[in-house]
Amino acid sequence: MNNSFIIKGDFYFSSKERKLLNYNNSYCVVENGISQGIFKEIPEKYMNLQVIDHSGNMIMPGLVDLHLHASQYSFRGMGMDLELLQWLNEYTFPEEHNYADEEYADRAYQIFTDDLKRSYSTRAVVFGTIHTDTTLMLMEKLEKAGLYSYVGKVNMDRNAPDYYIEEAKDSITETKRFIEEALRRFKKTKPIITPRFIPTCTDTLMKGLAEIQKETQLPVQSHLSENRSEIEWVKELCPEAEFYGDAYDRFGLFGKGCKTIMAHCVSSTEMELERMRTNGVYVAHCPNSNMNLSSGIAPVRRLLDKGIHVGIGTDIAGGHTLSMLDEMVSAVQASKMRWRYIDEEEPITIIDAFYMATRGGGSFFGNIGGFDGGYEFDAIVIDDSTAATSKELDSVSRFVRVLNLGGECRIKEKYVGGDKII
Ligand code: GUN
């Protein structure tokens, strides 16, 4: 596929300082899938490239969903009457167990992949299930869809029902097989080491995963400080850990030479946050999930101001929707409620949420989430004429409105790593 071209339109993206950048009626030069920057006029040396004209349309970076469970997509929007630990036992584990069945997995993962492909997301960091073969099947579908992702075969060897649990030894052997096959078969879809969370992983399993991590240098994803009962349980299970995150760090699975995403961090202590900052751990902020499961509201303004890496995750099916735009709006609303009811931290804005959903999470993948020279060209071309208004809008209002009304606009084209997938 030819992925050198020039694309014209109204560009919006975030600066490293979380400011909104806007270049109307401009050209982005893309060479071999990489942006060469945005120009008012086409530079002489690129005159021979094809121009794709989207004059009057908005172009923004694809969104990065930093945390979601593909295997839970089937029950999204249902069963949100329980808190985390009961929710896992009553809805989640029984559903994830279905992915032992290839036919079921094929159907369910196809629906998930088709919907993700149609969404504003260009990249995602995904949990499968404990089943190696159907998790590889999910990866094959994501690869075919042209999306970039990290996908994990889930590891869990305690505190789970006997129909959905592994022996530590088998979990390690299967994880090695999973990684070897995934690295051999896929280019855009990468394996990620995925201990579900401390309550379902013994020390033996964690040690085994840490060895795999050292050997392969692959990244890690898990859950952290999401729910109060969960945090109390971790204290009982790991009395030697200084705090929840330390229970991962003791095994070397918490940043610091081991790229790590921890979902939630709703109730992280100051010590935990400090360790995350110094270790470079990414937080996947999942406000819809945190509200649906009554987990709470993460201190996202504090995380950003502390200089912790923060991205946004839909956490399907704790979160009810795959829409990252919806998740961004919820992040702002949740932050406002935190400010009103919990502390005096200034709420985040939709522009902060846009930063987290693009550059913030995007940096986990590399130079992703902006149109700066050297960044991979992930882009959504938006036709906002479908969300009609009688008003004349300035550029910033037009963009903020589109973020808030996302579902009302039409995705005209979608590019991932310079390849057009819609
Ligand atoms: N903690 C451990 N497993 C899960 C899960 O599947 N979803 C959420 N939201 N939290 C978890």
Ligand code: FE
């Ligand atoms: Fe999750």
